[in-house]
Amino acid sequence: MNKNAVTAGLASASLIASSILLGSRGLRHFDPALTTYALGSILAAFAVGYRFHLWYQRPPSRTYFVRAFQILVGRLPATYESSDRLTDAQSNQSLKQEVETKSPSRSSGVTGVATLGRAVSSKVVAQGFIRRRSLYRWIMHLCLSGGSTLAFAITFPLVFGWVHFTTSPDDAELYRAHLFGFQVDQFSVHGLKAAIIFNLLNVSAVIVMVGLIMAAFRRATDAGEKAVQTFAEDILPLILILAVTATGLMLTVSYKFLSGHGHGFMAFVHMLSVLALLIYIPFGKLFHMFQRLVALCVSLYQKQGGTGAQARCRCCNRPFASRMHVDDLKTVLEQLGFNYQFRTQKGSVHYQEICPRCRRKMFAVNQGRLLGR
Numbered sequence: 001m002n003k004n005a006v007t008a009g010l011a012s013a014s015l016i017a018s019s020i021l022l023g024s025r026g027l028r029h030f031d032p033a034l035t036t037y038a039l040g041s042i043l044a045a046f047a048v049g050y051r052f053h054l055w056y057q058r059p060p061s062r063t064y065f066v067r068a069f070q071i072l073v074g075r076l077p078a079t080y081e082s083s084d085r086l087t088d089a090q091s092n093q094s095l096k097q098e099v100e101t102k103s104p105s106r107s108s109g110v111t112g113v114a115t116l117g118r119a120v121s122s123k124v125v126a127q128g129f130i131r132r133r134s135l136y137r138w139i140m141h142l143c144l145s146g147g148s149t150l151a152f153a154i155t156f157p158l159v160f161g162w163v164h165f166t167t168s169p170d171d172a173e174l175y176r177a178h179l180f181g182f183q184v185d186q187f188s189v190h191g192l193k194a195a196i197i198f199n200l201l202n203v204s205a206v207i208v209m210v211g212l213i214m215a216a217f218r219r220a221t222d223a224g225e226k227a228v229q230t231f232a233e234d235i236l237p238l239i240l241i242l243a244v245t246a247t248g249l250m251l252t253v254s255y256k257f258l259s260g261h262g263h264g265f266m267a268f269v270h271m272l273s274v275l276a277l278l279i280y281i282p283f284g285k286l287f288h289m290f291q292r293l294v295a296l297c298v299s300l301y302q303k304q305g306g307t308g309a310q311a312r313c314r315c316c317n318r319p320f321a322s323r324m325h326v327d328d329l330k331t332v333l334e335q336l337g338f339n340y341q342f343r344t345q346k347g348s349v350h351y352q353e354i355c356p357r358c359r360r361k362m363f364a365v366n367q368g369r370l371l372g373r
Helices: 003-023 032-056 059-072 083-091 093-101 107-125 135-160 192-197 200-221 223-228 231-257 263-283 285-307 323-335 356-370
Strands: 163-167 174-179 182-188 310-312 319-322 341-344 347-350
Touching: 003 032, 003 135, 032 059, 032 135, 032 263, 032 285, 059 285, 059 323, 107 285, 135 163, 135 200, 182 192, 200 223, 200 231, 231 263, 231 285, 263 285, 285 319, 285 323, 310 323, 319 323
Parallel strands: none
Antiparallel strands: 163 174, 174 182, 310 319, 341 347
């Protein structure tokens, strides 16, 4: 058992439990009927924290997170800031020492925040990387992610007691909306606003259902998908999401069109399906919702690498990659137990300090030597 991961899981679960306690004003506005959902959310938070920390402990993931944090707060080492200054420093030792001892620039923090904002809008919200692959897949993912995000944004505040509704003491048809115990709005139960608010979950369910139908059709007809898909990773998530969506819609059908017939049984089935989905998220394919954070870190990393100091090949002295990337590769490889150091007549050289062009040359030359040429 990984103690650090357990600690991270307990911290995540404690955070959710504390937010429920504080957001509901000491459980004053917490609905006891939703206790099972709340306990399932706390358990899922523990599993997410545990799994996320295990994933974070991997050297590549940890490196991306550390560098992204340094870029955001403007604490990136100055040797990685400017390629022009690094080029000069290679021919002037005193300037190199000045660059290395100079305090990190905080202007990169502003640039980092702007880059992060663009990455969130393009990679998480708009999901442009999927649109470039296929319009069909883009619409499918937008329906699944957009509908699920809307559903989570509605249900979690309601389950945790952060949001609740009361009626006006003077008018029973006037609803008051409360956030963390404070009244933020009021509206007529017969108005357009009430119709929208009370049916947002149904809207999100319909959107998700469209995405599920598109996903099922693609997995049933696309030869490439059928060849590599597995039940646990590709089919089971769709089944769980379908169970939550369908039973949620059936609850609405029950109390609106069937006079509440079968509502109790359907509510029980819906609760079980929600718990199954929450428990599956940390251990299945849906965990990529949290892994998308690394995609944001990669955007910051690539932006800094493209404008920052460049590493020069030890053979041809040409710039071929960012110095930050080369240094991080050397560190990660060492942490993974790989030794790419080799000795030459001029001293010790790391393989990552040689550009791909010179690597191919070295490979051909060594092959020739083995063949006696």
